[in-house]
Structures are given as structure tokens and as C-alpha cells.
Amino acid sequence: MANNLHVSYDLNSPGQNYEKVIGAIKTLGDWGKIHKSYFYVTSNYTSSQAADIVWAAMDSSDTVYVVDATNNTAHWYNVDTEVTSFIKERWA
Structure with missing residues (x-):
């Protein structure tokens, strides 16, 4: 079963490689770009696995x-x- 992932990121240093990060997000599954740095992805990855892939x-x-x-x-x-x-105190 596919997971509905929401991926948000900020690149905080000048000269960052946006294409590399966006490319990593696109490898997670079918995707839609909601904002400049916010994507919806339907994926077989968990949130932890997806975060690891993008973080790399x-x-x-x-x-x-x-x-x-x-x-x-x-x-x-x-x-x-x-x-x-x-977040941890309020997550339900």
C-alpha cells in the first residue's frame, strides 16, 4: 500500500543545489509540487526512509x-x- 507523504525542506546556505534535493524527492514515487519547497508524494517509503533519502x-x-x-x-x-x-507533545 502506498503512503501519502508530505515533504518540506529548506536549503539554508547560499549556492545550494536545489535540483539534487528535488531529484531525491522525485525518486520517492509519484509526486506533485505544491510550493517551491513542499511536495506531495505517493510512495512505498516510510516517513523515516524518505527523510533519509532526501537528507542524503x-x-x-x-x-x-x-x-x-x-x-x-x-x-x-x-x-x-x-x-x-x-510537535512531539501534541502529535495525536
């Missing part, structure tokens, strides 16, 4: 946040700890 195309100063709307899970890299605590 990014720099350590960047951020990625992936939500699996099918299984109510999320995974992220380099999101502010205050925000991640807020």
Missing part, C-alpha cells in the same frame, strides 16, 4: 520534514529542538 542530498545546515499522512508518522532532520518538542 542536503547539507548539514539544511532542514527536511516528512509527514506520512497514511500512517500518522513524521521524521525530520535539523528542525529546531523547540519545534520538535512542540
